[in-house]
């Protein structure tokens with residue numbers, strides 16, 4: 001997808017209030033994972049902080065046939081988080097809050113961008129262990 005200036009203006013207006021970058025060097029950074037093999041081509045990266053903001057982004061993209069690439073820690077090794085055909089990058093990196101801990105149910109409620117190691121560090125002092133323990137746990 002190639003965006004005209006008018007379409008880009010409309011996108012920025014629709015996403016007003018949500019962090020957005022479209023300068024080439026930042027898009028290059030956010031638009032790829034660890035594969036480092038494909039050339040990044042993206043209209044920009046958006047950084048919602050709430051599920052309501054995610055909904056706003058997706059509603060606009062759905063209405064305007066804009067493809068979206070979700071992005072977490074960008075340590076994937078199968079190019080799933082690489083934007084190559086003008087997609088919008090939807091980074092979950094700002095949604096990194098641990099929302100609630102219920103010791104009686106042994107349940108923790110987290111946002112979609114919480115990093116594994118942060119969750120381990122949160123639970124260990126409480127006597128619990130988050131067992132997803134990848135080598136990339138510090139960023140994924």
Ligand SMILES: Cc1cc2nc3c(=O)[nH]c(=O)nc-3n(C[C@H](O)[C@H](O)[C@H](O)COP(=O)(O)OP(=O)(O)OC[C@H]3O[C@@H](n4cnc5c(N)ncnc54)[C@H](O)[C@@H]3O)c2cc1C
Nearest residue numbers: 033034070071072073074075076080081112134135136140
């Ligand atoms: C140094 C290093 C060590 C690693 N060690 C291991 C290991 O020990 N074990 C292992 O299994 N893997 C390992 N990996 C591979 C990789 O880190 C893991 O697969 C990791 O789970 C990827 O998570 P991420 O947040 O970085 O995902 P990303 O690379 O950002 O995304 C991966 C895929 O998930 C999608 N996605 C990301 N976040 C969301 C979300 N919140 N909602 C919906 N879709 C989403 C993306 O669009 C993409 O398709 C390693 C990679 C590196 C670079």
